[in-house]
Structure formats: structure tokens, C-alpha cells
Amino acid sequence: MIPVQLRTAKGLEKGAYVHAMYLNDHPPIAGGRELWGFPKKLATPRFGYETDVIVGTLDYGAVRVATATMGFKHRTLEHGPILDAIAQPNFLLKIIPHVDGTARICELVRYHMVDVQLKGAWTGPGSLELHPHALAPVAQLPVLEVLSTVHYIADMTLALGTVELDYLK
Template sequence: MGFVKHPEEIARIQEALRHPRFVNGEMLTVDFLTDPTVVARILPPPLEPADAPRVTAMIGRWQSNCVGDFHGAAIYVAARHDGLDGDYVLAMYMDNDVPTIYGRDLFGEPKKLAESTLHRHGDTFHGWLDRGGVRLMELHGELPNQLGSADVEGINYNFKARPSADGVGLQEDAILTRATFQTHVVAAQDGAGSVVLRGSVHDPLDELPVVSVLRGAFMECDLIGACQAVATVPAETFLPYHHGRHDDWSALDTESAALVPVA
């Protein structure tokens, strides 16, 4: 331990970075179709829309081999790159800083701190996401259909980018990453679901209209991840998307408010 790591410590840390395991997971999801013109607008190049404008809203909790126990939520948009279908991570929220830093620095996930809750009573499920005094997401499911166990593979697309040190533009071109998750589903069930999305200046989830709900689902699962860089995007091209994935720093000006004279 210490500010300068020894070779054996580096090897141990890199093993946790190379082979992340998110286990004993419980995930409530609601899939819905949205406006295809919205999908075309929010997907950064070189991602392309999938065959259907599907969005998945998720709330869950996990244990891990790298970031401890955590709760989280996310919005995934169906997308394609180089012929491979996956999900673009439009927004993601964690309940503490450790999984936030890990996923943001390693995969490029647009993680922010927020509170999420997941409850179950029999085949009825309910979850919600709160941030900045706004209930951004509410999920509900009546899920009587038992699906059993399975082994599946999923792909998430993210972008690694950072602002220039002088605050103007990006420091370098953005990097598109592809994270592949081998998912061992212990148990799953599905049925009817509902989703409510709300927004704020920092988290405009309500920009995604819910055209029709496809289904609700719940699974208990282990996720084994691996990630790689697959493309770069010119800094000036990605800049509007980069700022859209973060809070609006200009909206957090408390200095000007403090200077307003009191009548």
C-alpha cells in the first residue's frame, strides 16, 4: 500500500481491471421503443441505430471483485458498430464513488452519483432513481413468467474523452470502447412493465419518449466483463456528445446568485 505501487501491487490491480466480475446481481429492466429520430440524434458517430429504436431502462444491485457492493441504474440505447449490435450507454448512475470512478476511467461509462432503490414482493417489482431532488426514473413490473437459467453475451458501447486543460474543447480524440459481458443468468422472469422518465438540466432523461413498452424483466445474474478500444472519434465531432454526458457546469453557478443585491 502507498502512493507509489510496487510491481506485485500493480499486477494485482491490473488483474482487477482486466477481469472485472459483478456477481450476485439483481436487475430490473423495462424495454421500450422510442422515437427513431431521437435515437439518430443522440447516438455519437461512428455508432449507428439498430434495426429497432429500443431503449432499456435498468435498476439493479451487485457485488464485485473490484468495486465492492453497489447499487445503480442506467439507460441503454440499441446501437451498432462495425456490424456488431449492442447497447450505447446513454446515462449511468452509481450510489458511491468507487464504481463511478472505475467504470468512468476504464470503460468510459458516463457515470454520476445518485440514489437508486429496488424492491420485490412476489412477482411484483418496483424501482426508482433519484438525483438532485428529481425522481429521474421509475420502473414497475408484473413478471409472472419464469424463464429459468441461461448463459448470454452482451455488448456495451462507451466513449472515453476528457476536456482540454484550458476548458476549451477536448484534450484529444475520443475513444470508442466495446465492453463485452458474459452473463450467467441464475434465474429470470418477465411480463408487463412500465417506465416513467423525468429530466433536469443535468439529466434530460425525459428527452426519450416512451412510444410503446415491450416488456419488463428481472434477473439474478453474474456479469464477467472485458473491454477494448475499437475506434477513435475526432475531438471536435464528439464535443457536443461529451458535454451532453456530463453535468452542465454553467448551471451550477452559485457565485452570481450570491452577488445579486437583496431588495
């Protein structure tokens, strides 16, 4: 997710743009891509705990493309700023081609998380390592510095989206 700002009739609105999403289950990949336009691909994300460290990895096939670590429950965070961040809109580019290869649908889609119940939030030291890959190009957005890391546990619902802008109209 990339922090973004969108200029609307109401002024400048902060949100997040979903750049890439990797899942290990076909039905949510297909449904999320077709309905909302999520940029989902099949891969093997893993998330676990090793003593006092949270470890996240992403493998595309047999190749490791990302490794992230964070101190486990290092410092508790106030819920207010986390809930504010979750309440911000998220944006996707939904692009579906026509049979001739031209864009049939090209939309900026807005969606929100609703019914949020935050159970806990923490911050701590973190690291991120990205590796180049032809079909999982996460390393093309280079990380120059890790400014902060956040881990939270919450229940929430993905609401249906709305079309913010139809680029073909």
C-alpha cells in the same frame, strides 16, 4: 442502454450503447468513468419488491426522475436468448477533455461481460415513468411504449474494454 448496430469488417454487429448510468457510490463512478468511459453520475437508484411487483426508482438529489414497475417473476424466460443478449458487445463514448476544453480523448469503447452464470430470468407487465431534470435528462429520450420487460439474476464479470475507434486519429 440503447440497442445499436456497428458496421465492422466482419459485417453488421448488434450490441448496446450505454447512454446514462446513475450510481450512489463514488469509487465505482470515478473508476468506471476514467477507465472505460462509462457515463456515470451520482444519484440514488433504488430497487425493491412490493408484494408481487418489482419497483425501481431513481432520484437525483431530492427530485424523482424515474419510476419503473414490473410484475415479479410473472413468467419464466428461457436462458438462451438472455445469455445471447448478455454476450453481445456494449459500447461507450469515452470523452475526456484537455485542460483547454477541447477533446483530449474521444473513443468508441467496446466491452463485454464474461464469466456469466445466469440464475433466473423472467418477464411480465411493466411500466416506466420519466420526469424532466436539468442534470439527469433521462426524459429527453421519450418512451413511447413499453414493449417488454425483463428481470434476471446473474453473476458476471466486467471485462476490460478495447478501443473500437479513436475519433482523434
